[in-house]
Amino acid sequence: MSDKSTEFFEKFQDKIAKIIKKPKRIYFNIKNEDLREISDYLFNTMGCRLSICTATEVYDGLEVLYHFSDDTTGIYYNPRVKTGLENPEINSITPLIEGANWIEREMYDLFGIKFKGHPDLKKLLTINNPHFSEDDHPMRFNRNRTKEK
């Protein structure tokens, strides 16, 4: 692992849990309130690029995995934030990183995760689709199905 990576894990060692290290891929859990600070450090100080985020529904809630790519070393930093199944809410990082705008809208659309602080949180993919109502999030297992007219 590079110096930058060691420095990062030393700086945030109290805020990071459950680190899984694989060649060029690092997954770790963080809390929702630390997300902005850690994203800011990864994006602005370390010069990582936000590749994309992945939302997944697991048995005890929803989790969002952020994929930060360090293009100088090829290492992926993947902070994971968890939230509950009822009224899922996560802090938005769009005010920090403009590139997170669309993916946060997509995750709101497909999973119903509300991103606190997003400047314009509306559906991205099913916005014009008459088969999906506003509270129908199609990637959820117990989705609130839109009734056929």
Added chain:
Amino acid sequence: MSKCRIPLGPFHPLLEEAEFFDIKVEGEKVVDIEMETGWMHRGHEKISETRSYTQSIFLVERICGICSTSHPFAAVHAMEDIDNVEIPERAQYIRIFIGEMERIHSHLLWLGLAGHFIGYDTLWMWTWKYREPVLQIFEKVSGNRNHYAMFRVGGVGRDFDNALIPEIHPVLDMLEKKMLMLAGAVKDDPVLWSRLKGVGVLTKEDAINYCANGPTARASGVDIDVRRDDGLEYDLINFDVIVLPNGDVYDKLVLRVLEIIESVKIARQCLDAFPKVGGEYLNKVKHISPGEGIGRYEAPRGEVFHYIRSDGSNRPLRHKVRAPSFSNIPTYKASCVGIPLADALITLAAVDPCYCCTERSIRVIDEDNKKLEHNLLTMSREKTANLKKVVAGSEKTPIDRIFED
């Protein structure tokens, strides 16, 4: 001056994916642009959860018709990342060869369409003529002109026939010669220069902030290339990453011409390696362990990203797909504002979103409620025609001179 709203889409003259652009103009100048997507949402991620891993590879190949091999490339990388599967060396060369030939045909397609949109139809006809032999190579190598179905977890599904090497070398020689000629013509042509230089500039700061990738970022001076950064197969090959500083449409065009020449060099290295590297081309993987894997590949348009989460069964628990245009299309907000509407067309095209042959006119209602119909393509071409008169006068363009020689 009052603002006017011009709806462009959902069936857009440039995009294969139906997208809606809400362009606000003051006179001729674009002052704001909003984008809406979703007409092409097919739910690939959800479908993939119901398919086995091998079926998923074929499924993701259908996401894009032009860069069809980049999604399987990234998907098998993600599946191999879970277990760190070893790939036979011959399979690695076959993968690189397919990937680079695809980059050549995709960039040639873009070059042709870019020429077509600015009314430079000579460029269009030439580049598409050079693209045809590349597709014929694909037919010989894989059996298909598109959707090659070469990729499997642990290698490739079909061996490369070494007897084809003498047939492919002349095509690569021709491509390199023509691309050098084109690079020269693009550099010398006063019309292309004045039509594309300084148009639709995406600054380096914006490219980083919007997390742009691929040629869009590299033309703005951001030095990223997944082939070099992620390594894997491409560690076997020597190649340069081309980075240009200005971020305008001209640099994006030059960058793609230079990348084709670079891809020809990579393809040649593969052809040289095929007779030396024999043996297996598929390391049969029977089972994928529980875990998560990230795979990515530098598609012609940028970084394709796949994330796969496995629970040990034969199907992915979660399969996240991110195509490069998802990151690159939002950069229109930075690059389109402040430019004339006639230039907006080529700026929208410069990111190389997937194209469609559909052409549609736009309708603007003026103050007297009369309908004014303009065809964006016509507007863009008129501008080039006027420029030709102003810049070239009666003089011959460099391309005319090459014809005479």
